[in-house]
Amino acid sequence: MSDILQEISTAVIDGNKDDIVDLTEDALDDGLEAQAILNSGLMPGMDYVGKEFRAGSMFVPEVLRAARAMQASMDVLKPLLAEGGVELAGKVVLGTVKGDMHDIGKNLVSMMCEGAGFEVIDLGKDVGPNDFVTAVKEMNPNVIGMSALLTTTMRSMEQTIKALQEAGLRDQVKIMIGGAPVTQSFADQIGADGYASNAASAVDLAKQFVGVK
Numbered sequence: 001m002s003d004i005l006q007e008i009s010t011a012v013i014d015g016n017k018d019d020i021v022d023l024t025e026d027a028l029d030d031g032l033e034a035q036a037i038l039n040s041g042l043m044p045g046m047d048y049v050g051k052e053f054r055a056g057s058m059f060v061p062e063v064l065r066a067a068r069a070m071q072a073s074m075d076v077l078k079p080l081l082a083e084g085g086v087e088l089a090g091k092v093v094l095g096t097v098k099g100d101m102h103d104i105g106k107n108l109v110s111m112m113c114e115g116a117g118f119e120v121i122d123l124g125k126d127v128g129p130n131d132f133v134t135a136v137k138e139m140n141p142n143v144i145g146m147s148a149l150l151t152t153t154m155r156s157m158e159q160t161i162k163a164l165q166e167a168g169l170r171d172q173v174k175i176m177i178g179g180a181p182v183t184q185s186f187a188d189q190i191g192a193d194g195y196a197s198n199a200a201s202a203v204d205l206a207k208q209f210v211g212v213k
């Protein structure tokens with residue numbers, strides 16, 4: 001890996017939001033392609049963070065800092081990636097379900113998915129079944145991710161899946177769910193395609209859904 005890509009990886013791992021923008025611009029000035037910076041600078045950094053997080057060696061605040069640093073670099077790269085018509089890993093629509101205002105975990109999933117090369121459409125929080133249905137109709141994502149932190153709002157996940165079935169859209173999208181009270185057995189019970197207990201595993205699941213390693 002070139003020195004500057006290594007520095008970009010390290011800036012992600014360290015959550016160094018201030019330096020990463022300069023480093024990204026320097027890399028572009030040096031003639032590196034936006035895609036190369038994403039694939040060989042940001043993603044290895046985020047992969048490392050994901051592994052450390054799963055292993056319990058990094059914690060939520062550090063992962064959030066890393067994700068924000070990556071986001072700052074992505075803000076520079078995104079217009080260039082779009083220009084080049086770069087093939088992204090797939091499209092993920094995310095939202096915290098209706099009645100639920102908790103979005104820290106969902107934001108983490110969003111940033112980690114972006115870091116893994118997915119286009120992410122974040123519908124925000126308090127997202128009702130019909131909003132998900134509209135998003136699937138209009139944006140044709142590969143994956144929907146629903147987050148719930150309240151036992152009372154988990155039911156909205158089931159209602160969303162039913163609404164997608166009724167709209168005839170269920171088979172064209174994979175559905176993953178998560179959030180502290182959510183479990184694999186709940187996912188099985190409501191007919192979701194998968195559950196992940198943390199943002200790094202959510203990325204693995206999304207990759208599995210679209211057939212990316």
Ligand code: B12
Binds near residue numbers: 099106199
């Ligand atoms: C921060 C917080 C808040 C903040 C939310 C701020 C925000 N912008 O999100 C505020 C103060 C607003 C809040 C409000 C309330 N809260 Co609150 N809150 C929490 C708290 C302390 C932390 C949640 C959090 O952010 N965790 C950190 C993130 C990173 O973890 P996470 O969300 O689980 O996400 C990870 C995974 O679950 C997974 N994941 C998450 N989403 C997704 C999605 C997909 C697709 C996948 C695959 C994976 C995935 O990946 C994430 C990253 O690894 C929890 C307690 C706790 N320790 O969990 C209570 C908690 C969730 N809150 C609770 C309650 C009761 C409330 C209120 C009702 C309180 C009140 N009486 O007003 C309100 C509800 C408001 C509403 N309508 O939503 C209860 C819920 C109880 C229950 N079983 O239903 C908890 C458990 C506290 C408690 N012990 O009582 N809360």
